[in-house]
Amino acid sequence: MSNEQSMRRVTAIRNGTVIDHVPSGQALRVLEMLGIAGETSVPVSLVMNVPSKKLGSKDIIKVEDRELTQSELDRLALVAPDAHVAIIRAYVVAEKLSINLGEEVVNVVRCTFSNCITTNAREPLAHRLRVVSRDPLHLRCHYCGRPQDLDELVKNAL
Amino acid sequence: MTGLITMDDLTNEEILSILDDAERLLPVARGELYLPLLRGRIMGNLFFEPSTRTRMSFETAMKRLGGDVVNLGDVKTSSVVKGETLFDTIQMVDGYTDIIAMRHPRQGAAQYAQDAARVPILNGGDGAGNHPTQTMLDLFTIRQAHGRLDGLKVVLAGDLRYGRTVHSLSHALTRFGCELIFASPTLLQMPAEIVSDLREHGATVTETEDLYGSIDDADVIYMTRIQKERFADEDEYARCAGAYKLHAKHLGDVKGDMIIMHPLPRVDEIHPSVDETRHARYFEQAFNGVVARMALLCRLLGVTVPADVMAQGGAL
Numbered sequence: 001m002s003n004e005q006s007m008r009r010v011t012a013i014r015n016g017t018v019i020d021h022v023p024s025g026q027a028l029r030v031l032e033m034l035g036i037a038g039e040t041s042v043p044v045s046l047v048m049n050v051p052s053k054k055l056g057s058k059d060i061i062k063v064e065d066r067e068l069t070q071s072e073l074d075r076l077a078l079v080a081p082d083a084h085v086a087i088i089r090a091y092v093v094a095e096k097l098s099i100n101l102g103e104e105v106v107n108v109v110r111c112t113f114s115n116c117i118t119t120n121a122r123e124p125l126a127h128r129l130r131v132v133s134r135d136p137l138h139l140r141c142h143y144c145g146r147p148q149d150l151d152e153l154v155k156n157a158l
Numbered sequence: 159m160t161g162l163i164t165m166d167d168l169t170n171e172e173i174l175s176i177l178d179d180a181e182r183l184l185p186v187a188r189g190e191l192y193l194p195l196l197r198g199r200i201m202g203n204l205f206f207e208p209s210t211r212t213r214m215s216f217e218t219a220m221k222r223l224g225g226d227v228v229n230l231g232d233v234k235t236s237s238v239v240k241g242e243t244l245f246d247t248i249q250m251v252d253g254y255t256d257i258i259a260m261r262h263p264r265q266g267a268a269q270y271a272q273d274a275a276r277v278p279i280l281n282g283g284d285g286a287g288n289h290p291t292q293t294m295l296d297l298f299t300i301r302q303a304h305g306r307l308d309g310l311k312v313v314l315a316g317d318l319r320y321g322r323t324v325h326s327l328s329h330a331l332t333r334f335g336c337e338l339i340f341a342s343p344t345l346l347q348m349p350a351e352i353v354s355d356l357r358e359h360g361a362t363v364t365e366t367e368d369l370y371g372s373i374d375d376a377d378v379i380y381m382t383r384i385q386k387e388r389f390a391d392e393d394e395y396a397r398c399a400g401a402y403k404l405h406a407k408h409l410g411d412v413k414g415d416m417i418i419m420h421p422l423p424r425v426d427e428i429h430p431s432v433d434e435t436r437h438a439r440y441f442e443q444a445f446n447g448v449v450a451r452m453a454l455l456c457r458l459l460g461v462t463v464p465a466d467v468m469a470q471g472g473a474l
Contacts, residue, residue, distance in 0.1 A: 115285045117266040123243050125270060143266025144287055145164065147351055 011045070013088055016064040019076070020084040024049050027059035030083075033075045033154050034068070042066050068097065074108045075157050077101040078150070081137065104142070105129045111141040112152040118143055127158060161272045161279035162454060164288045165330050172457075173330070174307075177298050179463040180446075180453035186222055187449040191471035194224025195461050202255035204230045204247070205282070206238065206262045211422060212282045212291070215447035216259040223452055228254060248274045257459055259291075259451075278458040280451075286322050292421060293326040295450035299443045300378055303417045307334040315341040315369050316382035316402050316427055318348040323421045324382060325352055332361040339376070341369040343398040346388065369402055374411045379404070379437075381420045381427050399426060406431035419443050 022030055027046045036044060043064040052058035067087050068076070076083060077099045087095040110127050111118045118127055118141070128142035139148040162168070168176070185191040201220045205213050217227045230236050230251075238247065244267060251258055252275045260271060265285030272279040283289040301307050312331055314324045318340050328338055328348070338361055340348045347365065356363055366372055373379055384402055389395035403426055404418065420428055420440040432438050456463050464470040 111266075113265065115263075115265050117244070117262075117264040117270045117284075120244075120264065122241075123270070124245055125273075141266060143269045144285070145266070145269075 012091060013045075013062050013064045014091055016042070016062065016066055016088050017068045018086045018088060019061040019063075019068075019080070020058070020086070021052065021055060022059040022061060022080045022083050024052075024055065024057040024059055026080055027061050029079050029151075029154055030059075030061060030076065033079045033157055034072050035157065036063060036066075071108065073097060073099055074105065078105065078109065078137065078139075078153065081134065101131060101134065101137075103131055105131065105139065107158055109153050110156040110158055111144060111146065112148055112156055113141065113144050113146040116141055116144040116146065161268075161275075161281070161458065162290050163268045163272055163279065163281045165290045165293055165326055165333075167290070170333055173294070173297065176294065176453045176457055177301055177450075179456060180294075180298050180449045181302075182463055182465075182467045183449050183452045183456075185467065186471060187219070187445070187452055189222070189474065191468065192224075192474045193464075193467060193471035195456055195463065196220060196223040196225035196459065199225040199256045199459060200254065201225060201227050201455070202230070202251040202258040202260075203227055204251060204258055204260040204262075206230070206233050206244075206260070206267075209261050209282065211444055211447055212261060213259075215444075216280070216282065216291075216451050218448045219451035219455055222448065223455065225455070244271065245274050252276050257455065280454060280458065283322060286320055286325075289322045289326050291451055291454060292323045292447075293330050294454060295443065295446045296323070296327050296380070296419065296421075297330060298446050298450045299419060299439055300417070302442075302446070303415065303439060304377060307331070307336070309335050309337075310377040311337045311339070311375060312378040312380060313339040313341055313369070313372050313376045314348075314380045314382070315404075316384050317346045317388065318342045318382070319346045320385070320388065321382045321421075324348070324380065327380065328352065328356055328361075329359075332356050332359050335360075337362045337364075339364045339366065339372045341366050341372050341402075343367060343384070343401070345394075345398070346384065367401070369404070370408055373408070373416075375413065376416055377413065379416065379418045381418065381424070383420075383423065383425055383427060402427050403429060404432055405429040406435055409435060409437060412437065 027048050045062045048059045049057050081101045085097040086093045107127050129139040132138040132140050186193045220227050248271045257278050259280040259282050261282040262284050265287035268281035268284045318324050384399050386395050416437055417439040418437045
């Protein structure tokens, strides 16, 4: 099946964002990380486990009438660092956005350890997670040094 | 090197060089020689949770070297109770002092303080996280007894789950190629992520519940306190605690130069009968807290410890 056929499994969107090359089975986690799971006023379409030349199989998400912001791209980097993001305007790709997972993830998610200094909301601190390895993705809190569980991290988006 | 937050802030060479400094400072720590290397310097002692040995040994270390100490005092009567953030407290003390020793109940607090401060921070324990100055005094005690750190067989026993001293020490011993035996009740085992981290760094680790079966060829036994409040069931506590009470009668077949250490305070895990044996080192270990912290204070404040301390020092 061609990439175009995979993309056409759901209707083309007029305006919004297409997130392609999401690792197979991760679409729901991506939506949760982006805060568009559950109640949302925008239509969302997703296909899961479709064939992909690059990944073997992949998920695709289409979010209508919403363009991802930089902070949402930063969150996306934690669950689908190799995803392709396209902004669609009037049915055509108006912009391709790149996802950048740097050395450190700052003010994107909060450390998952309950006794970390970062849980004190009154402290004027930046939430900093160090990228220890990219594949597989391993993160550690800059402050307490604890390794981060990605499933838990999804619930800690800022 | 700015401060000392975790043992990762020190290379093996730096560790050994600081231990060498500590060795030379022993007569100063014992009060046999006056060497005011830190005259005119002020240390801020910020202990946000109770401490006896760590706080007092930091203070003694600074004063033995001619420096001065200002204390946060009881947290209940400080500005913390008025709701001051740690950031603000650090900004204030940073302006008053040349170096800060701190302990805080939250993990990561020392790193946060170091990010906020101009002066070096010495982490005296942050939550269940790191306690690198304790690790330095432990390494000093081990090297003092065995003349080396590399290739030793070290049994760490008791509460390995919550004890921050054993976490930092295990990492440091791994860097020196020691073999580690973790003897603990299942409930208080070394956290799996730490064990896997140690193995990734090349450690040989054995986990067991059998303390007494693990000690005969050990070079060091590092005991820790088993805390009653960790157990939901009192009978379970009694059973576990009983299995980790080292008595002189257990030491019949151990190596002659094996040493027994404990970060103190102890409860029942080392019977007083052990105190009189040649293996007991826990009181020297507590004293070594002074000399190890003296060496660290000098290093972080950029003060060189003279090669010939006896020639430089004066009578008290």
